[in-house]
Each structure stands twice: as C-alpha cells, then as structure tokens.
Amino acid sequence: MLRIACVGAGYFSQFHYEAWERIENVTLVGATDCNPAVLAARVPSLAHYASAQDLLARSQPDLVDIITPPHTHHSLIDLAIKAGVKAIVCQKPFCLNIAEAEQATSLAEQAKIPLIIHENFRFQPWYRTLSNLLADAAFGDLLQITFRLRPGDGQGPEAYLDRQPYFQEMERFLVHETAVHWIDTFRFLLGEPQTVWADLRQLNPAIAGEDAGFFVFGYPDGRRAVFDGNRLADHPATNRRRTMGECLVEGTKMTAMLDGEGQIFTRAFGSNTWGTVQFEAPETGFGGDCVHALQSHVISHLLTGSPLENEARSYLSVIRIEDAIYRSHQTGQRINL
Numbered sequence: 001m002l003r004i005a006c007v008g009a010g011y012f013s014q015f016h017y018e019a020w021e022r023i024e025n026v027t028l029v030g031a032t033d034c035n036p037a038v039l040a041a042r043v044p045s046l047a048h049y050a051s052a053q054d055l056l057a058r059s060q061p062d063l064v065d066i067i068t069p070p071h072t073h074h075s076l077i078d079l080a081i082k083a084g085v086k087a088i089v090c091q092k093p094f095c096l097n098i099a100e101a102e103q104a105t106s107l108a109e110q111a112k113i114p115l116i117i118h119e120n121f122r123f124q125p126w127y128r129t130l131s132n133l134l135a136d137a138a139f140g141d142l143l144q145i146t147f148r149l150r151p152g153d154g155q156g157p158e159a160y161l162d163r164q165p166y167f168q169e170m171e172r173f174l175v176h177e178t179a180v181h182w183i184d185t186f187r188f189l190l191g192e193p194q195t196v197w198a199d200l201r202q203l204n205p206a207i208a209g210e211d212a213g214f215f216v217f218g219y220p221d222g223r224r225a226v227f228d229g230n231r232l233a234d235h236p237a238t239n240r241r242r243t244m245g246e247c248l249v250e251g252t253k254m255t256a257m258l259d260g261e262g263q264i265f266t267r268a269f270g271s272n273t274w275g276t277v278q279f280e281a282p283e284t285g286f287g288g289d290c291v292h293a294l295q296s297h298v299i300s301h302l303l304t305g306s307p308l309e310n311e312a313r314s315y316l317s318v319i320r321i322e323d324a325i326y327r328s329h330q331t332g333q334r335i336n337l
Contacts, residue, residue: 002026002086002302005059007052007076008067009033009042011164012091015285016067016118017043019292023299030059052076056083063302065118065295066090069166077104077115087114087302089295093176094312098319105312115312116298121181122188122309123293125281126258130249131189133266133277139251140269145189146226147182149245152234157206159231173209174200174229175325178244183318183325186217186225188309192317193217193225196335198328203232215325218334235260242287262288 004026006016010033020028030047032055033039039048049055056064056079064080066073066088073095080088088108094117095101108115121127134142153159160167170177175198186193200213211232217225235246237260247258256266257274264277282289300306324335 002062002299003029003060004063004065005029005055005061006031006043006065006067007033007055007072008065008091009035009039010067012286013067014042015291016065016295017046019285019289019295020065022292023296025303026063026299029061030055052079056080056085061085063087063089063298067118070094070096074100074104078107081107081111081113085113087116087298089116089118089298090312091118092180094315094319098316098323101312101316101319105316108312114298114301114308116308117310117312117315118291118294119181119184119310119315119318120290120294121185121287123290123297124243124262125279125288125290125293126243126247126262126264127185127188129264129277129279130247130256130258133256134189134249138254138266139249139256140253142190142223142249142251144224144226144248144250145186146228146248146250147185147245148235148247149178149182149227149229149231150233150235151231151240151244153240154204154207154211154231156204159204159206168207170207170209172326173207174211174213174231175215175322176209178231179213179215179227179229179325180318180322182227183321184310184315186227187317187321190217190219190223190225193321193337194220196321196324196328196337197333198325200326200329203230213329215328237261 004020030049032049064085066076070093195218198215200210202210203212212230215227242262243260249256253269258264262281265274267274285292301308328335
C-alpha cells in the first residue's frame with residue numbers, strides 16, 4: 001500500500017484527489033494548501049496539515065503529488081527529495097522556466113527519485129486509440145494532424161473568473177497554459193518535431209496574454225502537426241471541456257476525425273462513408289478519465305517497474321518547444337528545434 005500526500009487544493013486538484021481514491025494499492029494520507037478554507041471544502045475527510053514541511057514530516061508519504069502553480073515547483077520538489085519520498089508527481093506548467101526545470105530535474109535524478117510531470121492529455125483514451133491506429137499503419141503514409149482548440153470560454157470581461165481567474169493575469173496564456181497539452185500530445189503521436197512556426201493573437205482585452213493562434217510543427221519526412229487555437233470560439237459538444245476541440249488525422253489511405261464527444265470516426269481514402277472506431281472513453285473524471293489513467297500509470301511503475309512516460313528529463317523538450325513557439329511569433333521566423 002503506497003502512501004500518497006497532496007500539496008494544493010485549487011480547481012484542478014479535485015480530479016487528482018478523486019482519481020487517487022479509485023486507485024488500488026494506494027491510500028491518501030494528507031494534504032495541505034495555502035488556503036485552509038479551500039482545502040477543507042475540497043477534501044473535508046482528509047488529514048490537513050499547516051504546511052508542506054509539516055505534511056511531509058508527519059504523514060511520511062511514499063509519493064507526493066504537487067498540484068500547485070509553477071513558481072512553487074522547484075522548492076517543493078527540493079523539499080520532497082529531502083524528505084525521502086519514493087516518487088514525485090508535479091503538475092504542468094513545470095516550474096517557471098527551462099533553467100529552473102532543469103535544476104529540479106537534476107535534483108531528482110541525483111537522488112534517484114522518479115519525477116513525473118502531470119501532463120495528462122496524452123493519456124486521454126482517444127489519443128491512445130489514435131496512437132494504436134498510427135502504429136498499425138492504418139493511415140498509410142501520414143500527412144498531417146490538425147487540432148482545433150475551441151472551448152468557447154474566453155469571451156468578455158468575466159472570462160475564466162468562475163473557474164481559474166489567474167488565467168486573466170498570465171502574460172503567456174494560450175500556449176503556456178493550454179496548448180502545451182498538444183505540444184506533448186503531438187510528441188506522443190509523431191515524435192519530436194524538427195521545426196516550428198507560430199502566429200499568436202490576443203483577442204480579449206480583459207486578459208494579459210494571447211488567447212488565439214497557430215503553430216505548425218515540421219518533421220524531416222514532410223509530416224506536419226498543426227495547432228489552431230481560439231478560446232473565444234466553440235465547437236459542438238455536450239461538454240466542451242471533454243476534448244476542448246476537434247482533431248483530424250490525415251493519411252494516404254485513411255482519415256480519422258475526433259469530435260467533441262470523444263468519438264473517433266474513420267473514412268477510407270476515396271470513400272464518402274465514415275465508420276465509428278470502438279474504444280472505451282469513460283465519462284468519469286476529466287477528459288476521458290485521463291487523470292486516473294496517468295496516476296495509475298505511475299503507481300504501476302512503482303509497484304511493477306513498468307516503463308514510465310512523462311519523466312521530467314523527457315518533458316524538458318516540451319518547455320524548449322514552448323519557448324521556441326513564442327520566439328517564432330516574436331521574430332516571424334520558422335525555428336529549428
């Protein structure tokens with residue numbers, strides 16, 4: 001039985017806590033947050049601690065789940081390592097910048113403690129299914145993957161205030177907070193890109209950062225991955241946060257389409273008929289239960305030694321690509337990665 005302690009009780013932490021409760025061979029032993037009232041409301045039945053130091057010293061966890069803003073990550077990772085935990089899970093965006101992320105990664109590696117970044121979109125069941133189709137060469141020669149982000153939550157002066165109000169103050173917003181999910185998802189599906197070009201915009205004057213834009217990944221064999229994001233526009237879905245948009249995967253033999261309900265349809269080249277791909281996509285939790293899938297993946301590694309995805313060393317590539325996207329926008333140039 002692995003002992004899990006959590007630092008943070010903000011909006012997204014609810015999905016972490018709920019998922020831990022459903023995973024076998026783990027037990028939640030405590031939590032802390034800088035706002036005790038929020039912590040009490042979020043997890044009233046869990047043991048509460050006044051600080052992260054107190055939590056780690058008294059609850060003696062095997063794994064600490066860091067569910068806090070980036071400026072806290074480096075110090076909390078250092079604290080957890082010194083407390084002797086067996087593993088650390090840390091939310092994205094990972095640390096404040098690449099230098100800080102590299103330092104935190106090195107600290108964990110020197111201590112031989114797995115540091116896993118909680119980048120969960122690659123664990124969404126529709127992307128795992130698309131990955132399997134790509135591995136089976138069902139598309140023939142892959143030509144392009146396009147994702148259109150359309151959550152429809154970014155209009156007007158009240159945008160984001162009901163859920164994550166700090167979004168309005170982020171100087172880097174669309175890419176740093178949201179599109180980073182597809183930077184990693186494209187890496188999961190296609191591997192590391194060779195080049196990137198970007199064009200970003202700020203449409204809502206109530207926020208500090210960009211809320212719309214494009215970036216294009218280039219690969220040596222001519223494949224492209226296109227992110228087309230606009231938080232003011234929406235897409236048809238019962239829950240627009242389930243997929244947050246629509247995806248098209250195009251090859252010489254087949255095209256696949258992901259819709260806002262989390263369904264995948266395929267069409268053979270030259271055909272006008274779409275077929276449905278059958279796979280399990282739970283309604284539980286967030287985004288097809290991807291938080292549960294990621295956390296279960298980490299526990300499986302700790303208990304059985306199965307391979308890990310999203311280790312910090314690999315995830316540093318995401319941060320470097322993110323920086324290149326902003327640099328491409330600022331210079332108007334395609335950036336070699």
